Amino acid sequence: MGPGIMGLVTVFVLAAFVGYEVVSKVPSILHTPLMSGSNAIHGIILVGSMIILGGAHGATQESLGFLAVVLATLNVVGGFVVTDRMLEMFKSRQADRSRAGRSPAPANGASATAKGAAS
Amino acid sequence: MSRGTATDLVYLIAIVGFILALKGLSSPKRARIGNLAGAVGMLIAVGWTFSLPEVHSDTHNLVLMLIAMVIGAAIAVPAARLVKMTAMPQMVAIFNGVGGGAAALVSITEFIGLPHGTVAIYKIAEVLFGVLVGSVSFAGSAVAFAKLQELMTGRPVTYPGQQAINAVVGAGVLALAAATLATSSSTLLLLLLLASLVLGVIFVLPIGGADVPVLISLLNSFTGLAVAASGFTLDSNLLIVAGTLVGASGILLTRMMSQAMGRSLPNILFSAFGSVVTASGGDGQSVEGRSVRTGTSDDVGVLLAYARKVAIVPGYGLAVAQAQHTARELADSLAERGVEVFYAIHPVAGRMPGHMNVLLAEANVPYDQLKEMDEANAEMSTVDVALVVGANDVVNPAAKSSPGSPIYGMPIINVDQAANVVFLKRSMRPGFAGIDNELLYDPKTTMLFGDAKESLAKLITAVVAA
Structure with missing residues (x-):
């Protein structure tokens, strides 16, 4: 069972390039959500923790696995909730309720609403 | 379709969700939907994992698992909902630290379960990497949290011979890892765990409060790599891809952050920047006693x-x-x-x-x-x-x-x-x-x-x- 070590290494190398490329286009205003969002993704260790706890034998393995699942759940749930809270707040002037005295700032492509895209 | 193929397929869908989550962050208008895609991917992956025989066959362990998840979620949701936006950096530090801790625990448990003497040496090396990097990330994030939460001073903590002591501890950790690799001794693994935790703490102590965010980004990347190491141990493409995505993107983000500060990463990590308060602008010209204009x-x-x-x-x-x-x-x-x-x-x-x-x-x-x-x-x-x-x-x-x-x-x-x-x-x-x-x-x-x-x-x- 298992794809063999070289298969895993291949996947690892390709994933490294994808990770690097995908992030290279992120604007600096989204760096904090990016840190938080990628933080949530490594919460996938929850799947590993579940496998470990599911196959645990004896008190030591059970306690370690139990603790791992608690910590990994914290990571996943906290990570996604915090990121969503941050991103929820990025809305543009157009999404805002109408306000007096708008300055004629150019509305470029990026100023469409986050809400509009999400609905 | 066999169960194994179905699992691979479901996990592939989750992986696509994670990539979309990162890709969505290229623009504010797609960021939130992207994050949602990532969360859905995570939900699918975790949900499917319950269907694996090795996960649900032992009812006792399954009950423990559900209890653990309820505890984790019960702490995480209110913490993430209620945290003030200004306290966001330390929140990210904590969630990152627990991820690193989980990765280290998975590796340790896997080490205990390994049939010693018959496994390939790279298998043990992967476990040791997971323990080492996961623990450094856990301990380092804890100190970073303490600094940002102002539980301890935000100024760099320095002492004589600091660099030398850190280098010795670092070398000691590597030596312990090599010895554990050679002997597969559980005692040595425990020592390695402790030494890695110490390394995480002393590595972060000299870094000033203003530089801590760069450090968190680096530790975030470390946790990703520790998760990838667990993926190697468990033969899981899912963990390898997700961990590596974070590891690679985290390193790039760390570099972009240090560039924004006009400093090199080694300078941020090792220079104890901000520990000395200088009175002049660095050109020797004193500014003492000069007047400023205050207004109402x-x-x-x-x-x-x-x-x-x-x-x-x-x-x-x-x-x-x-x-x-x-x-x-x-x-x-x-x-x-x-x-x-x-x-x-x-x-x-x-x-x-x-x-x-x-x-x-x-x-x-x-x-x-x-x-x-x-x-x-x-x-x-x-x-x-x-x-x-x-x-x-x-x-x-x-x-x-x-x-x-x-x-x-x-x-x-x-x-x-x-x-x-x-x-x-x-x-x-x-x-x-x-x-x-x-x-x-x-x-x-x-x-x-x-x-x-x-x-x-x-x-x-x-x-x-x-």
């Missing part, structure tokens, strides 16, 4: 009300005073008078890159009113008043003019090019980097001392009255 809120209010274009430059002081809402109200009352207002955001304003954007977004400032540094600098010479709220280092011209200054080379917001500069500051104390700012003594600069929020509130009154 009425003076500044009139200046703002009759300006054509105002640039607000927010810094960490604004965040500390929770003044982002008041700043927005001031901007609104200026806009009502027809004054053009924009926010000039330095990449490292706040405590993390983009942190200031989050804080201002929380205060309902539309993000097209926020200008990044380059864009803001291009307009700065046409600005009548640059209103600097609780920022110092990010507008300090010493970064351009004093080669001896510690911040020399850091890109800054060129408020010195605006016709007038107003500083809202608590005192004349220098900023995080501990460097005096020549601009405070410039004739076109007016100082308005006091708490940022109170000063802004007074300015609103003055603008309305003007």
Whole structure:
């Protein structure tokens, strides 16, 4: 069972390039959500923790696995909730309720609403 | 379709969700839906994992698993919902640390279960890597949290021979790892675990509060790599891809963050930056005893009300005073008078890159009113008043003019090019980097001392009255 070590290494190398490329286009205003969002993704260790706890034998393995699942759940749930809270707040002037005295700032492509895209 | 193939397929869908989550962050309008895709991917992966025989066949363990998840979620949801936006960096540090801890625990448990003597050496090496990197990330994140939460001093903690001691501990960790690899001894693994935790702590101690966000990004990347190592151990493409995505993107993000501060990563990690408070701008010219021009809120209010274009430059002081809402109200009352207002955001304003954007977004400032540094600098010479709220280092011209200054080379917001500069500051104390700012003594600069929020509130009154 298992794809063999070289298969895993291949996947690892390709994933490294994808990770690097995908992030290279992120604007600096989204760096904090990016840190938080990628933080949530490594919460996938929850799947590993579940496998470990599911196959645990004896008190030591059970306690370690139990603790791992608690910590990994914290990571996943906290990570996604915090990121969503941050991103929820990025809305543009157009999404805002109408306000007096708008300055004629150019509305470029990026100023469409986050809400509009999400609905 | 066999169960194994089905599992691979479901996990592939989850992986696509994670990539979309990262890709979505290329633009504010797709970021939230992207994050949702990532969360759905995670939900699918975890849900499917319950269907695996090795996970659900032992009812006792399955019950434990559900209890553990309920505990984790019961702590995480309120913590993530209630945390203040200004406390976001330490929240990310904690969630990162627990992820690293989980990865280390998975590796340790796997080590205990390994049939010793028959496994390939790379299998043990993967486990050791997971333990080492996961524990460093866990302990380091805990110290980073303590620094940002101000449970301990934010200044670098230094002691004689620090670099040498750190190097010895680092070498000791590697030696222990090699010995564990050779002997597969559980005792040695325990020692390795402890030594890695110590390494995580002493690695972070000398890093100053202002640099901690870069460190968190680096530790985030470490946790990703530890998760990838667990993936190798468990033969799981899912863990390898997700961990590596974070590991690679985290390293790039760390590099972008240090570039934004105009410093190299080794300089941030090893120089104990900010531990010495210098009195001069680094060019030997003393600034003691020079006078600054202080103004009243009425003076500044009139200046703002009759300006054509105002640039607000927010810094960490604004965040500390929770003044982002008041700043927005001031901007609104200026806009009502027809004054053009924009926010000039330095990449490292706040405590993390983009942190200031989050804080201002929380205060309902539309993000097209926020200008990044380059864009803001291009307009700065046409600005009548640059209103600097609780920022110092990010507008300090010493970064351009004093080669001896510690911040020399850091890109800054060129408020010195605006016709007038107003500083809202608590005192004349220098900023995080501990460097005096020549601009405070410039004739076109007016100082308005006091708490940022109170000063802004007074300015609103003055603008309305003007």
